[in-house]
Amino acid sequence: MSNAYFKVPLPKNEPVFSYEPESVEKDQIKKKLKELKEQKIEIPLIIGGKEIRTGNIRECIIPHDKGHVLATYHIAGEKEIEMAIDAALKAKREWQNMPWPHRAAIFLKAAELLSGPWRYTLNAATMLGQSKTVYQAEIDSACELIDFLRFNVYYMTQIYNEQVDSTTEAWNRMEYRPLDGFVLAVTPFNFTAIGANLPTAPVMAGNVALWKPASTAIYSGYYVMKLLQEAGLPDGIINFIPGSGSMVGDKVFSNEDFAGIHFTGSTKVFKDIWKMIANNLEKYKAYPRIVGETGGKDFIFAHHSADIDVLVTALVRGAFEYQGQKCSAASRAYIPKSMWKRVKEKLIEEIKTIKMGDVEDFRNFMSAVIDQNAFNKIKSYIDYAQNSKDAEIICGGKCDDEKGFFIQPTVIQSKDPNFKAMTEEIFGPVLTIYVYEDEKIEETIKLCDESTPYALTGAIIANNREAIVKMEKQLSCAAGNFYINDKPTGAVVGQQPFGGARASGTNDKAGSKLNLIRWMNPRVIKENFNPPQNYTYSFMEEK
Template identity: 25%
Template sequence: MDKKVSDGPPVAHYDLHIDGRDVPCDRVMDSFNPYTGERWAVVPDGQESDIDAAVAAARRAFDEGPWSKLTATQRGALIRKLGDIVARDAEILARIECNDNGKLYREMLGQWRYIPEYFYYFAGMADKLQGDVVPSDRTNFFIYTRREPVGVVGAITPWNSPGLLLVFKLAPGLAAGCTFVVKPSEHTPVSTLELAKRFKEAGFPDGVFNVVTGQGTLGAALVKHPGIDKVAFTGATATGKRIAASAAQNLTRVSLELGGKSPNIVFADADLDVAANGAIAGIFGATGQTCMAGSRLLVQDSVHDELLERIVARTKEIRLGNPMDEATEMGPVANEPQYHKVMEYIDVAKADGAKLCCGGIGDPDLGGFFVQPTVLSNVTNDMRIAQEEVFGPVLSVIKFSDEEDAIRIANDTRFGLAAAVWTQNIHRGHRVAHRLRAGTVWINAYRVVSFATPFGGFKESGLGRENGVDAIREYTETKSVYVELTGEPRDPFKLG
């Protein structure tokens, strides 16, 4: 797609956000709307020195600044205020993300209207984060534990849902008392910079939230920085492995939400209309650009042909177009490299013997990086298309014979992020859910998340959990405190 820089709407200009201030940058990069091809924003292309400055600001705020002196209740009040501001500006932030990554406005608006709930949930948890009194095995000691913030967090966020996936980290981290340096994807940095403006309005102290935009090398600089206490990353598994290896050099804690190749399992007794709708939502929602995408559709052989026919018929009716149009059901792929990656995977699948039932081509008439929603049948689980994450609107349909066969195929992957089971047999639903090696399993549903429910993966889909009570524990350390009760001299050479 040709990129237009000489016409179109006014171009927005942004600075870095460090220590509560907008900081100009000598180098800049353009952000192009993946639907129109127009340059719509100019953002900083930061350097390692900017990472150093941002980490120093976060370090000051954590170690000695006003943030470190706030009570947990006061922190919660600020987080709730931030949620109120985001709720007020949801429409603005949704339009920004549509411009940045081409996702549907109606989806982004729903997402940004839901994001405040994450802030409210963790704001309430801030002063509920308590330790324990530990029963002592010695009469002269009182022992208790404290949960304390881990420190300065380096957050690296992806381009598919930059706001939501940042808040997965930000809300629990702030509630725990941490400070942040964020490096958003170079493809979608603007919503993060806009969110930074709202921190000031909410009354957060300087240095609590810092944003450095730029190329991917900045993420590497952030991970290896000795001033970072924890890295929180969402993105590709290969990148997550490199981050874990680099962070290990400083024994920096990590949480990694990585890729998936999630199985959507349909048994013969399922309601096929409902299952077909769930399969389509699971892979074509967000143009298939979600880590939890149900990219493998496992169908029991006795209903395979019937379900495939229904899915293909509905897939051919999916309306592609302007993400801002309410009638549009699927937008473009978010950027040019991803567009080419998706098209290459379709070619590989066909060469390996998969049958193209529909889609499989771009759509030059629409402009942008459109890939027609694609359904592939005759897929076996050993094909690359069934084992590697495509991150696009490509569904692989795989037959299975019985329950054991379905579980075997579903678990035969290096990933373990999500899965779904479609059946009207409640016993089977629970039985299969318990045996699937995945962090989230839906029964007769797909692609549902909640601020109150842990989310994360097994195997190469990641480390740690986001959302729910589990998430705030990812941003704390446990300290044990022993209090001697008698004040009497003790034998210095005797333990305890």
């Protein structure tokens, strides 16, 4: 027991390396890419700290070079899922009783390791396994993950320091316990940082977790697990179980000790999970915490006062960085007719300069989409637009999956603001634009707000302050992260906590203490220094 209050270091956002020609970091990442490509690893389950091999094998491939196998990985079955639950619950008591500074130290050490010797390993694994350019990997698997680890520890201590008022007669105290049971983390392919944050945020608060990564991000996820083990994470606190979502869900959501889910993925899957939890509610020891970030149909809305260069840059970066595979990617835009001709010319001119290919060629701005299923889905939207009388492809549109899953940056102009590509989530490098009559801006803003079920991110581009004030208010429920004169992507931990509402999730804001509090179970303790010794009250003395 410690007789002191401890303060963790005040976090600062991790500096982003530039990887300029002839820089040390460029030399280091090139070496690590070569090293990882020259070996083929076997990825086991990690349950209770032990490596488990089931013999049910799948492959991790490079999306932009689909014939290259980076690793084989084992799939969890029902037996292994039950083992993971048992291992987590067995480790829980000692973990939750560990003094919080020691729990915090593990994640601060992991952040420091990632800032140093592990940086190039995680970045290279993300570049190869998820087809991210070096810059997109750097801001994700290095900087954002480091920020999540450091800032979440800091937020945890801020919550612990929040205490209730007391009197001279009674001392009131608040403690923040972990949840009663285990947490399931279901993580996506598109951000290594999210993959790591979803299990680590709950466990640093004293919980234990099962981690089911997306099948297309198991490669980087495995290296995250090895990083956490090197930082000193005890066995059984996070159990790494790649496997079928339905099988994991069946076993986890029927277990009485299920305490919560931390999820990022599709809206449909999240709704199905919520229904399963509701159907099993009578089985649980406590009401589970349900935290999820799901789909988006993110917008850019331009006012006629917008700077065209600012607008076009926001469109290109917002829609096509990481092949549009961000929950926050700009997928629809509303442009006034009075400026459309100039915007169209500039936009097409810029897109024609975009280079696409292997992430190891640093001249490339884009690479491949994640897998064959994603390629087929995105292509179907392009094909639909090509065959529609209500839309025209004004740029891109070509798809090629011979070597890798490559889709050109594509711009569709739609005559119909409710066109399929304007309202449905595509999750690829496809931007659909609706050109509106300047005098119909009010009804077009209403369309922007109401034409999709999502409310994740959005941006307005304008220089007229009155217009900015008005649009900010009119679109107040349309996006959980709202940007003015910027692209709707690139949220930074501690600066723009991330999350949306409506069909985009529970808006528990990853990258803030609002998320951390969801993994805590507060208890108030009152100690009475002058307890009553008789049950009667003075009002009862009436004659």
